[in-house]
Amino acid sequence: xxxxxxxxxxxxxxxxxxERVPKSxxxxxxxxxxxxxxxxxxxxxxxxxxxxxxxxxxxQGVQSDLLHIGAWLxxxxxxxxxxxLRAISPGRLREIExxxxxxxxxxxxxxxxxxxxxxxxxxWAHIARTVCRRAERRVxxxxxxxxxxxxxxxxGILPYLNRLSTYLFALARYxxxxxxxxxxxxxx
Amino acid sequence: xxxxRLTPFTTRVRDxxxxxxxxxxxxxxxxxxxxxxxxxxxxxxxxSAERDYSLACAPDSExxxxxxRRVPHGILSTFLAQAPLGAPLTFTGPHGYFLFQKSPxxxxxxxxxxxxxxxxxxxxxGVRGFTLLHGARAASELYYEKRLRAASALYVPCLSEESAxxxxxxxxxxxxxxxxxxxxxxxxxxxxxxxxxxxxxLADERFPGSLVHTExxx
Numbered sequence: 293x294x295x296x297x298x299x300x301x302x303x304x305x306x307x308x309x310x311e312r313v314p315k316s317x318x319x320x321x322x323x324x325x326x327x328x329x330x331x332x333x334x335x336x337x338x339x340x341x342x343x344x345x346x347x348x349x350x351x352q353g354v355q356s357d358l359l360h361i362g363a364w365l366x367x368x369x370x371x372x373x374x375x376x377l378r379a380i381s382p383g384r385l386r387e388i389e390x391x392x393x394x395x396x397x398x399x400x401x402x403x404x405x406x407x408x409x410x411x412x413x414x415x416w417a418h419i420a421r422t423v424c425r426r427a428e429r430r431v432x433x434x435x436x437x438x439x440x441x442x443x444x445x446x447x448g449i450l451p452y453l454n455r456l457s458t459y460l461f462a463l464a465r466y467x468x469x470x471x472x473x474x475x476x477x478x479x480x
Numbered sequence: 481x482x483x484x485r486l487t488p489f490t491t492r493v494r495d496x497x498x499x500x501x502x503x504x505x506x507x508x509x510x511x512x513x514x515x516x517x518x519x520x521x522x523x524x525x526x527x528s529a530e531r532d533y534s535l536a537c538a539p540d541s542e543x544x545x546x547x548x549r550r551v552p553h554g555i556l557s558t559f560l561a562q563a564p565l566g567a568p569l570t571f572t573g574p575h576g577y578f579l580f581q582k583s584p585x586x587x588x589x590x591x592x593x594x595x596x597x598x599x600x601x602x603x604x605x606g607v608r609g610f611t612l613l614h615g616a617r618a619a620s621e622l623y624y625e626k627r628l629r630a631a632s633a634l635y636v637p638c639l640s641e642e643s644a645x646x647x648x649x650x651x652x653x654x655x656x657x658x659x660x661x662x663x664x665x666x667x668x669x670x671x672x673x674x675x676x677x678x679x680x681x682l683a684d685e686r687f688p689g690s691l692v693h694t695e696x697x698x
Binding site: 311312371373 | 666676681
């Protein structure tokens with residue numbers, strides 16, 4: 293696959309559905325947030341050792357989901373292109389919830405607020421969680437601006453980002469645990 | 481969570497026809513269960529390299545046809561150019577969203593070189609009424625000219641490095657700048673980066689409100 297070069301030099305880009313829009317467009321903005329989230333997740337996976345190959349694969353699965361979400365967000369409502377896109381299925385949401393359960397099963401109960409940090413892998417997971425929440429806000433805003441509230445939700449994107457944020461919080465705690473680094477609790 | 485996995489199809493080289501000194505058409509056996517839409521591509525692997533190629537055939541064709549430009553020192557294009565008939569390959573797909581969509585705007589297809597492949601597939605599937613700006617260095621590189629000329633409402637061969645009767649002498653973007661009436665179009669661009677950049681900029685400047693769909697080939 294070759295990369296397009298130069299068509300956006302003047303601050304205009306193409307949506308997947310073909311429209312030329314400014315790069316500050318809310319749809320482009322939402323895609324950018326999802327892209328940033330995927331990049332941070334990549335950093336988290338890269339910081340994990342080979343001993344956690346299963347977790348790395350799990351994170352890559354999320355990154356794959358985020359590409360599908362980005363494609364959906366980059367397509368205007370009503371475009372025939374959307375018929376080609378794969379939404380987040382209820383089954384996939386359940387898989388995220390199952391993964392969350394697996395992570396939490398090995399964690400001690402949460403006794404207080406945590407300060408993001410600890411091992412570098414946990415720190416990356418916390419950053420990913422906050423970027424995920426920002427992406428969620430952008431998608432919500434986009435849906436409202438486009439007058440299509442409920443569409444992104446119905447396609448599973450908002451529920452997915454909501455579940456993913458929770459998963460990433462658990463992932464951060466799990467990373468600290470497997471690295472032997474205690475979570476940093478808030479002393480008040 | 482499961483990691484997404486694309487299951488490869490297995491196929492064999494069925495036939496090969498040279499279209500010019502630089503490009504050839506290769507037909508692959510069609511695996512059962514493989515379906516695609518005109519404009520989509522497949523990712524071919526010979527075990528040591530993989531590349532994307534648009535399908536240049538109708539969705540119901542018996543074989544899967546690709547239009548391949550032989551790239552000097554290109555691993556996969558050289559393999560496809562030299563592989564004996566029957567040689568095994570794997571591919572994943574179909575990939576991509578470069579699909580023709582009906583619209584109130586007139587469709588303008590713009591291709592350079594082997595980038596004409598998806599438009600051949602669309603025409604083979606029955607798409608009509610389009611303008612096709614077909615760019616090449618020389619007339620011998622206007623692949624699928626007869627079939628595309630017959631299917632299009634307006635076929636404009638544009639030659640950048642030689643003159644030939646009935647051909648525009650210049651780039652596709654030059655023709656579009658000089659001859660396309662100012663209005664919104666649905667542009668479908670497949671070919672070199674340079675062409676895609678030039679025509680996209682032209683669309684921004686001269687044809688506001690147009691849709692621009694792109695696919696890059698070399």
